[in-house]
Amino acid sequence: MDASDGMAEASNDAEFPGDCAVLTILGGLFALAILAGFIGALSGLGGGVFIVPGLVILAHVPMQVAVGASLISVVATSAGASVAFVRDGWTNLRVAIILECATVTGALTGAYLAGVISQPILEMLFALMMLQSAYYSITKHGDELLPASDALCERLRLGGEVPGDDGRMTPYGVRNLPGGAVLMVIAGIMSGLLGIGSGALKVAAMDHLMKLPLKVSSATSNFMIGVTAGAGALVFLSRGDVAAAVAAPVAIGVTGGALLGSRILPHANVGALRMLFATVLVLIAVEMGWRALSGI
């Protein structure tokens, strides 16, 4: 990229009268991104899990390009949704920061590994992650609160309060920080490697292992996926592995979709939508897995 690019772009106009084609491509990318951001924010899975297969399968771009654009879109999804979440105070900052130490370490490792792992292996890993997301979506347990934290979590003051059914504030405890941290390293590696937020793995760690309330897990995961993806995105951006032609429209579309999704979230019956998301995830995982196997 240098100063002559502007002229190069202008001179190419004569050879490629692509006014119609450019609108078709941009329109397609916008539509894909808005949908991914909306579903990502609503399901708590992040937009990346839908953006990567969308770009690979529908826009026919290689995995590497899709991962770079997706990391940017995950940052955008998280940022868009966080405006609402931060204001409403669902995020447990202490849990987020402690676990983020593990996740950022994993993300940097993953983003670095992404350049050396072949496309079929990336696609297969992605398919497996989607199946995990789908499994998680349909096996979420009830929202019973842990009455007290274990010793380590108590020492770190990780517990908090949420409003109960009667509107009164109910304290909740947190447990098993080491188990959660191990899962977060894995989530970070997957995030940097595959360009996804690994939101399902993060929420699963907080919800199942550490027993945080579901909505606190979702909002805290949302904070974390932005930071993790930010670390990965910076590696990709400064290495020149983010294609602005794809990432820019995707980022805008995803931000809009995520804003919409996060505004609807407090009023939505997310449970009813989970089965639909899980079905879509399984179908995409099968498609990606098939592509990976036929590419090996």
Add this chain to the structure above:
Amino acid sequence: MNHPEPFSPTPATADEDRILRTWTPLILRSVLIVSTIVLTIGIVATVLHAPGFYVDRFRALQHGELQGAANLWTLLVGVKAGSPHAIMTIGLYVLTLVPLVRVAFTLVLFVKDRDYIYVAATAYVLGGLILGMMLGRIG
């Protein structure tokens, strides 16, 4: 749009409340708006001035041809020359500032609270983000 009554999952101090409820959303939203504006300008410039180049770039990307790294200075020179690609790339950098800003605000919060375990943890996360950029340069 009615949001549920704001509450804090952790007992909040007055400072925490002000930083979390007032400043963080305001700054986050501002950075987000700036990046969206810059990205939109880049896309509109592409459609108006270089549609053929965009289609060409997109087809090259479909064959896995990336343009390679550009440092901030060459990007700014590109912006001055009216390169839509440079404008869009700058917009993407601004967008990745959002998580950095969020973590930086969290650091301020914990420093004010003299909560040193969390100051160290937040500094580690912030360092990781900065290292990410440096690793990309080295790699």
